């Protein structure tokens with residue numbers, strides 16, 4: 001509902017009407033108290049919620065909805081990225097990561113890896129179970145994004161049985177041990193690989209360039225106003241680092257320019273897919289789809305009403321992480337409802353901005369009590385004079 005004051009509002013509704021939406025929509029018997037809910041949740045490790053993500057993923061797969069998301073080699077593109085959802089110099093818990101400044105001040109924070117299924121052709125993204133970056137038992141060093149990504153892979157790999165997966169990530173992930181781990185787990189990868197952090201690889205590329213061995217390919221597309229020129233350069237089998245046991249990877253560069261020569265997009269990737277003139281476009285598009293984890297997922301969670309970075313309660317153990325996971329689940333359910341619930345989909349199409357949709361739901365449930373979710377959605381459709389879908 002994207003409603004930070006729902007509980008208080010329902011208590012008021014209970015006083016005036018003798019009933020409330022917590023009972024009818026969420027099936028509670030007695031109104032829970034804020035502090036009690038928080039102290040109960042504080043003891044729940046967030047991975048206890050992972051089976052809900054698995055259930056949804058399995059359902060989407062079995063009903064064929066994920067087919068529209070498949071890309072190169074019929075694989076699903078899973079983008080990994082770290083996101084910070086809490087920081088403070090005062091509030092902290094045993095799961096906080098810490099950063100000590102020169103003047104002795106300490107900054108506490110919580111970060112997570114929030115993997116999502118993305119596709120260049122799909123507006124929606126499908127969040128998967130997150131992994132939290134948090135000090136680990138038996139490790140003295142601070143936890144980091146790469147270590148958390150490894151744990152995520154070890155924990156979640158089983159859900160991808162018989163499903164080809166291509167992992168997308170930023171430059172940080174173009175790291176030999178991580179790439180090797182992906183290959184060990186039978187995963188493909190398309191990862192950003194920048195020159196300043198991969199000098200050896202780029203020295204090899206300079207040599208190949210001098211020898212005229214770098215492959216180039218370009219195509220021109222009319223976008224209705226001007227010609228857009230996409231130029232690719234690629235080279236297969238380049239060492240990722242300066243070592244005898246360096247992993248050999250396939251590198252490509254994408255540059256998109258308008259007809260005036262202005263660069264609209266530039267990036268470089270490494271992949272385990274052997275690149276050729278036929279698949280380079282698909283590989284580059286898949287690599288580019290990585291931005292969706294920042295824009296469609298992390299940015300939506302922070303700025304589109306989900307209040308992902310808001311401190312709803314920190315707790316002593318897991319509360320902050322459990323609340324973050326529940327917010328991710330809310331976002332996932334909203335996406336799923338658009339696929340599977342005809343009334344919800346119609347309303348979202350009509351009330352086109354997410355904000356308008358949730359503003360209306362918040363206002364309605366503050367003043368009226370609805371028997372069920374279905375009745376709430378039907379009421380909205382009727383008032384907007386939208387015919388109910390046939391299946392209802």
Ligand SMILES: [Zn+2]
Pocket residue numbers: 091092093094095096097108109110314320
């Ligand atoms: Zn903490």
